[in-house]
Amino acid sequence: MSLIKIGVVGAGTMGSGIAQVAATAGHSVVLVDSFPNALIKGKDSIVKSLNKQVEKGIISKETYDAILSRIEFSEDTNSLQGCGLIIEAIIEALSVKQNLFSQVEKLVSDDCILATNTSSLSVVSIASACVKPERVIGIHFFNPATLMPLVELIPALTTDENILIQTKNIIDSWGKKTVIAKDTPGFIVNRIARPYYGEAIRIYEEGVADIATIDWAMKEIGKFKMGPFELMDFIGNDINFKVTETVFEQFFYDPRYKPSFTQKRLYEAKRYGRKSGRGYYDYSPDAIPSMPTKDIILGEQIFQRIIAMLINEAIDALFLKIATRDDIDLAMTKGVNYSKGLLKWADDLGLQQVLNTLENLQSEYGEDRYRPSPLLKRMVREGKTFY
Numbered sequence: 508m509s510l511i512k513i514g515v516v517g518a519g520t521m522g523s524g525i526a527q528v529a530a531t532a533g534h535s536v537v538l539v540d541s542f543p544n545a546l547i548k549g550k551d552s553i554v555k556s557l558n559k560q561v562e563k564g565i566i567s568k569e570t571y572d573a574i575l576s577r578i579e580f581s582e583d584t585n586s587l588q589g590c591g592l593i594i595e596a597i598i599e600a601l602s603v604k605q606n607l608f609s610q611v612e613k614l615v616s617d618d619c620i621l622a623t624n625t626s627s628l629s630v631v632s633i634a635s636a637c638v639k640p641e642r643v644i645g646i647h648f649f650n651p652a653t654l655m656p657l658v659e660l661i662p663a664l665t666t667d668e669n670i671l672i673q674t675k676n677i678i679d680s681w682g683k684k685t686v687i688a689k690d691t692p693g694f695i696v697n698r699i700a701r702p703y704y705g706e707a708i709r710i711y712e713e714g715v716a717d718i719a720t721i722d723w724a725m726k727e728i729g730k731f732k733m734g735p736f737e738l739m740d741f742i743g744n745d746i747n748f749k750v751t752e753t754v755f756e757q758f759f760y761d762p763r764y765k766p767s768f769t770q771k772r773l774y775e776a777k778r779y780g781r782k783s784g785r786g787y788y789d790y791s792p793d794a795i796p797s798m799p800t801k802d803i804i805l806g807e808q809i810f811q812r813i814i815a816m817l818i819n820e821a822i823d824a825l826f827l828k829i830a831t832r833d834d835i836d837l838a839m840t841k842g843v844n845y846s847k848g849l850l851k852w853a854d855d856l857g858l859q860q861v862l863n864t865l866e867n868l869q870s871e872y873g874e875d876r877y878r879p880s881p882l883l884k885r886m887v888r889e890g891k892t893f894y
């Protein structure tokens with residue numbers, strides 16, 4: 508059986524990576540972008556990435572040629588005709604995405620699946636622009652798409668169940684780990700990971716510790732690959748602030764997701780992080796490195812506070828049926844490289860301890876931000892564990 512043709516729209520960071528993944532899996536791919544320069548840049552990044560794989564001996568020169576020859580680069584949306592699956596990865600703007608979907612729907616056959624890689628918009632809001640919204644689904648890759656194994660699949664309220672099954676089969680065949688998430692803000696990873704940034708900033712704002720110490724605590728005690736501030740500087744404080752703002756708005760201003768002034772001011776000062784040379788840290792060549800205070804008692808305090816908030820988010824996502832226990836844990840280990848799934852972590856730390864930390868914070872601050880998930884309280888009451 509021959510493989511379906513894949514269309515990718517948007518040749519930026521995500522689109523070029525997704526096109527490469529599909530072509531590596533053996534599909535013919537057409538990568539469309541309305542800006543010629545973007546196509547040149549997209550092709551460049553694919554060539555660079557494949558070259559690296561040849562240098563490392565991961566693929567042969569013949570495979571490199573074969574993968575590249577399977578990708579057609581086009582400025583013309585009409586080239587999407589004949590595709591069996593189209594993944595949209597253009598700018599994050601609802602009306603622009605809706606226009607594209609209604610335009611593309613007219614070009615393709617009835618059985619073509621239309622997918623969006625949106626991070627923060629609801630899938631159903633994009634699907635609603637289509638005459639056949641039942642064939643629209645969210646396929647959320649992580650950056651870089653070529654390296655990150657996780658893909659969140661997001662069926663919208665209107666998505667046909669068969670479309671989900673077909674999509675899962677295709678993405679699984681690309682060697683990715685798929686999880687299924689409800690069409691809610693941040694899906695799984697971007698929802699549950701919010702306190703990693705938010706609570707770290709709060710601890711810093713209160714003067715409990717400086718940024719280097721908070722980063723040290725999370726790496727040393729929690730075995731996180733990057734501390735929260737290093738990670739925010741890596742992602743870009745412009746992007747991270749926008750995601751925080753969007754998630755907060757989309758949760759109807761739930762105080763748990765409230766953005767911080769620290770992040771907003773950094774954004775306003777254009778201190779975006781690594782890419783702008785300065786963020787929470789200074790990346791200039793003559794910068795004096797910030798040294799952490801390696802106080803293990805303080806470190807433990809910081810870690811317990813952030814991990815309790817993360818676990819609470821994971822438990823609440825399970826409580827609200829955003830995803831299954833296994834998908835929640837898989838998502839955090841494969842999407843953001845946590846050393847352990849948060850529900851497994853909850854069991855290991857003890858649910859009573861997590862609840863105590865949250866209740867202490869809630870009583871100290873009197874803020875809804877620290878409210879424990881009803882499922883956590885119920886499980887403690889019933890003496891249950893997740894595994």
Ligand SMILES: NC(=O)c1ccc[n+]([C@@H]2O[C@H](COP(=O)([O-])OP(=O)(O)OC[C@H]3O[C@@H](n4cnc5c(N)ncnc54)[C@H](O)[C@@H]3O)[C@@H](O)[C@H]2O)c1
Nearest residue numbers: 517518519520521540541542545596597598599625626650
């Ligand atoms: N960057 C990330 O870490 C990341 C991760 C997961 C999902 N996403 C999502 O993926 C999507 C793309 O993000 P990105 O970071 O790759 O953006 P990007 O800015 O790097 O690329 C977007 C590309 O879309 C093109 N484009 C814009 N409008 C178009 C149109 N109407 N038709 C065709 N091409 C058009 C632009 O020329 C550009 O090349 C967004 O929805 C984003 O939320 C991003």
